[in-house]
Amino acid sequence: MLVSYKWLQEYIDLEGVSAEELAEKITKSGIEVEGVEKLNEGLKGVVVGHVLECEKHPNAEKLNKTLVDLGNGEQVQIICGAPNVGKGQKVAVATVGAVLPGNFKIKKAKLRGEESHGMICSLQELGIEGKLAPKEYAEGIYNFTPDTEIGQDALEALNRDDEILELGLTPNRADAMSMLGVAYEVGAILGKDIKLPNPQPETSTELASDYINVTVEAKEDNPLYVAKVIKNVKVGPSPVWLQTRLMAAGIRPHNNVVDITNFILLEYGQPLHAFDYDKLGSKEILVRRAKDGEVIETLDDVKRTLTPDHLVITNGTEPVALAGVMGGANSEVGSDTTTVLLESAYFTGGVIRKASKDHGLRSEASSRYEKGVDPARVRPAAERAAELMIELAGGEVLGGEAEADALDVKPAVVSTTLGKINKVLGTDLEMNQVEDIFARLKFETAVDNDTITVTVPTRRGDITIEEDLIEEVGRLYGYDNLPTTLPVGESTPGHLSDYQKKRRVVRRYMEGAGLYQAVTYSLTSAEKATQYALDKREPVQLAMPMSEDRSLLRLSIVPQLLEVLKYNIARQTESFAAYETGAVFLKNSNEDLPEEREHLAAAITGLWESHPWQGEKKPVDFFVLKGIVEGLFAKLGLESQLDFAKAELDGLHPGRTAEILLNGNVIGFIGQVHPTQQKSLDLKETYVFELSLKALLEAETAPLQYTAIPRFPSISRDIALVVEKATAAGDLETIITEAGGSLLKEVNVFDLYEGEKMEEGKKSLAFSLKYFDPEKTLTDEDIAKAHNKVLAALEEKAGAVLRG
Structure with missing residues (x-):
């Protein structure tokens, strides 16, 4: 609601109260004034002029040469390009030295050989928006009525010597969407009477x-x-x-x-x-x-x-x-x-x-x-x-x-007590003060001991219950005048739970690994609702969806992250990595609310490393994302409980997908998005993972232990094993770790060979094993004893033999 300060003065005496002061008082009483605009701020030197003569410019077809009377006997020549300028008009003239909007200063000029001492103005040139100007003056200069006095301030004649208060009204204050409503409000704030129109048409x-x-x-x-x-x-x-x-x-x-x-x-x-x-x-x-x-x-x-x-x-x-x-x-x-x-x-x-x-x-x-x-x-x-x-x-x-x-609307009658008012507001008001506040609001009241009954005019449809009356008392008494008190009783300082602390660790780790945090819709479409779901259930349907694309609650975060990648890649961000921690919704029954489980998901595509100067480019692959997952588990102290198992899941590449296991239980998946899905989303090679963050953060972790830097040297042994092609390197690593005993400290795979010199159906996997004892220097006999156990276990459990 835009309120004219000058117009408001027709209903209430505002003498001694500036527009800025009034705005402050209105805001403090509960209606926010978002701004005060002075319409003629920075403008000066614009007067009403009378066009005495008007003829075509001798050297310009689209210009007119006019003689304008500015009052007090002053007549000046002004060159004007407006098509509607004419003899006898009363117009707004920016005289030499005048300042117009945008700090535009008017100077003497010579246009096509003819001097011009000022400018005849359109409404737009005086700061009035073109969409608000009358249609007949939307193009060209503005004409005052013939009885307008020449020489007077044109801005005053156009009521531009006004200030506009912009009220930011909440929906309940419809009464203030009128000048009379604002006058009632200001009258109550200032404690002044208002003058209402009394129409009596003949x-x-x-x-x-x-x-x-x-x-x-x-x-x-x-x-x-x-x-x-x-x-x-x-x-x-x-x-x-x-x-x-x-x-x-x-x-x-x-x-x-x-x-x-x-x-x-x-x-x-x-x-x-x-x-x-x-x-x-x-x-x-x-x-x-x-x-x-x-x-x-x-x-x-x-x-x-x-x-x-x-x-x-x-x-x-x-x-x-x-x-x-x-x-x-x-x-x-x-x-x-x-x-x-x-x-x-x-x-x-x-x-x-x-x-x-x-x-x-x-x-x-x-x-x-x-x-x-x-x-x-x-x-x-x-x-x-x-x-x-x-x-x-x-x-x-x-x-x-x-x-x-057929209208039957009666004023609302609402009662409250002085005790309730003082208890809610924390004040010590007397009944006569409360009566005075309602009198300023022009509300009729009746007092019976401690109870005050108020008849609320129909213009204030927002007041219907006891609490509304208390609010009126509070805001007109002045929120600044309400006493301040500190809470009474024992207070417990807030703190983060272990779950919340770990969640922060997860977010910091993911961002430190180079992934952006995304926040996506929990609502999705029927097509995407069950994609990549860890727990396959019927999705929850919204009773009143805003669109088909947002009609179901999601079972997985990955589809939304793929949309994030698609959006960014379409805007030439070729390499992008994002993660999200958010809820998925699992249906229990038709009566119960869905179960919310917090998941962690990530999606990456493009180059993981790019150093053009060194000529080094490394595209993302399965092992980049796997390394991020392993680092996360290590950050949480769960690396010993992490395992991966080959899997085939809908929407993921059949040869580059694995389940993520925590203590042998599947809590998520990792893999490449299926090429068909990538093509449909206009994505290049893209890798994703999703896991149950709840399961991850609620897992028990062993107390943190520190190991001293070894004082004795370690010994490494490399072995190349010939196994069946179907044998997984991870299975061999597990066998080696279990058989190696306490002396075996590290196992790493470093080579895979499937060349022509290998038997058909076979492959060679090479591992590096590191042995050391923190208490002594190992002998060849100690190493041989442990190493032979590893080789025997590999042959027995996996049929692996040393490559000749």
Whole structure:
């Protein structure tokens, strides 16, 4: 809501309170003022001038040479390029030395050989947005009315000597979406009375009911509809004060009739609509739900197909307005309009919101109906508009109004006690102080001992319960005045649980390994919901999904990470690695909520190392990601409990996939994304892993032990074993480790040979074994004894023999 400081002064005395001070007071009372804009800040030297002469520039086809009277007998020549400049006009002139928006300074100039002493300005050049300028002045200079005094400050004449307060309203404070509502609020804050309009339009002997009959079928949607008729209207431009009021509030002026309805919308918060009575085609207004497939062409020249969810205003047969949202083009007020049918109605918020959302039409009117208008202002707003139509359009208001009234809205009556107020606020207020606060709010009160009963005006529909009254007392008493107290009782300092500490370790390790943290949607599509799931279950379906792509809860994080890779690679990030710690959702039964389990997943693609200067490039492969997993387990002290087992899983490469085991239990997988899947996502070779973070972090770890640096030398033995091609190196490593005893400290595979000199179906795997004893220097006999046990175990359990 944009609030004009000058306009607000018409309802309340703000003497001694600047716009900035007022903004501070309003913010402290509960409505945030997001900013204060001084419309003429930095501008100077702009006056109203009178164009005495206007002729074509002798040396430029698109320029005009004008002689302008600036008042006080000063006449200057100004070269102007506006197509609509003409003799006799009253215009805004930036004199020599003037400053315009953007710190643009006006100097004497010579244009095509002719001197120019100033500039005739358009509204845009004075800081008014083009979309807010009246259409006739959207291109070219602005013309003041003929009675405008020349020589006066043009910015003042355009009400640019104003300041605009931008209120950041929450949905419950619909009352402050009007100037009168803001005046009530400011009056309560400052403790001052407000001056309200008292419209009493003079009416003719003819009756509106003779011209129009109102019928409402959808009474629940429209309990009150009031129609007034104004004859002999002369449609034309609005006076400057009205145009500038609208522009300051962000509304574009059109003509005097339409501008009056918009003015009332801003003043009362009550939307109005003006129909051209002669275009209605009947003497009837019928308010009903639209028929399925019914079409209306709205004022923006768009044909809209309606459904029974939408409320329409009709002439008895065809729609003439989409109720509360936008009027129809078939009844639009135009320059030839002479009789106006003025609508002032109370529509319920739900039906207006539905139409506004369905048709993408969010207007000033619909936003107010959605949040709730004051039913008590429906008739006064119509009277005020009729009065202005007499004053500004020369109209003749017919007596009475045609209406359909089924409205039954009574002020809310809410009670609270002084004790409850003081207990909640921590204050020590007296009853007379509480009464004074409600009196400033213009609420009627009745006191009975410790209880105060408040009759809340209908304009404050947000106050319905006892706590609302306490809030009103608190904010107007002043939040800054509330006493501060420290909590009483023993306090326990917060700390991270072991699980939380380990999770932080995991995240720091993954980021230290070069992976970016991703945060993706937990909602996914039916196609992706079961992909890469560790626990195959039926996915959980949302009751009201926002789209098909977000209709199910995920069972795996990997599909979302692959989308992250696809997104980044499409933007020329060829090498990318990401991880995520997040929940997956496992269905238990139709009645129970799903079980949430925290998983850790990662995906990498592209180059893992790139050093162009050294000519070194290393693409990611299975062992890069496997090394990251092994490092993670080592970081958590679980390396001895980690194992990998060959596996075949849907969506992963059949020869480059393994299960991740913790103490022999499968807790995840690691592998290359299947080439078909990679192609569908436009990915190059990509590797992923996912594991149960819950299982990983809840695993018991042995106490940390330190080993002294050995004082005695170690001895290495390399062995090349001939085994069946199907034999896994990991199985051989396990056999070696178990058979090597306490002297064997390290086992590493360093070579694989499957060349032509090897028997068919066989391969050679070479291992490096390191022996040492922390207590003594090993002898050849000690080594031979342990080494022979290893060779015997390999031959017995795996059929492995030393390569000759």
